[in-house]
Amino acid sequence: MTSLRSRVLAVSRPLSLCVASTLLFIDLAVILYGVFMRYLAGGAPIWTDELARYLIIGSVLLAAGAVWVEGGHMRVALIERLLPAGLCRLLNWYQWLLTLGLAVAGTVISYDYAQSVAMFTSSGLGISRTIPMLSLPVGFALLSWHVLWYGPAPLRTQVEEAA
Template identity: 85%
Template sequence: MTSLRSRVLAVSRPVSLFVASALLLINLAVILYGVFMRYLAGGAPIWTDELARFLIIGSVMLAAGAVWVEGGHMRVALIERLLPAPLCRLLHLYQWLLTLGLVIAGAVFSYRYAQSVAMFTTSGLGISRTVPMLSLPIGFGLLAWQALWYGPAPLPSQAEEAV
């Protein structure tokens, strides 16, 4: 089971980070195009700001699971260092269950919300608001997927280096 878990995480983490990075590069291109059009060509299309906003939200949501599994998010692990081993394992189980509960609820509620705004269109792109809003349930779903496969193990911590 451990090797299957490692393989699933070894595939899903880089894939989600690659897609998030691609969205970030597209976002950079859209912003540069908007800046070029605004300041050098005389007027930027309205869709550049809106698309840049949607792309940054999508890239953050897609990368959230991989960052959580790598322990690259901001957290304070003081309690983990002070507790004895049996209580620390119980704390890790609690954190894992809480994370799964919150992200699954986030996926369900954001999916319902994305479906409820289907009749509205975005002002700049003219597409259904559901399309950009689906980045939230997809991101929460990926975070739940990666957290589920990671299990209630302790998260890696990013050690501070002395300067």
């Protein structure tokens, strides 16, 4: 099971980060286009600000699960270092279950929200608000996926190098 777990994470993490990076690159291009149009051409289209906002939200949410698995998120692991091994394993289980529960709840709640705004259109893009809002449940679902496959193992920590 461990090799299957590592293989699944070895495929899904880079894929999530690649899609998130692509969205971030598109976001940069949209922002630069908006700046160029606003300051050099005399007026930016209204959709550039809205699209940039949706793209940044989507890229962050798609990368959240992969960053969580890599231990690249902000956290303080002081308690884990001070606890004995048995209590540390219990804390790892608690953290895993809590993160998984919150990610699954976020998936369900954000999906319901995305469906509830289907009748509204976005002001700049003129599309149903459900389309950009679906990045929330997809991001939370990817976080749930990564957390589930990672399991209740100790989370990785970023080690500071001495200068």
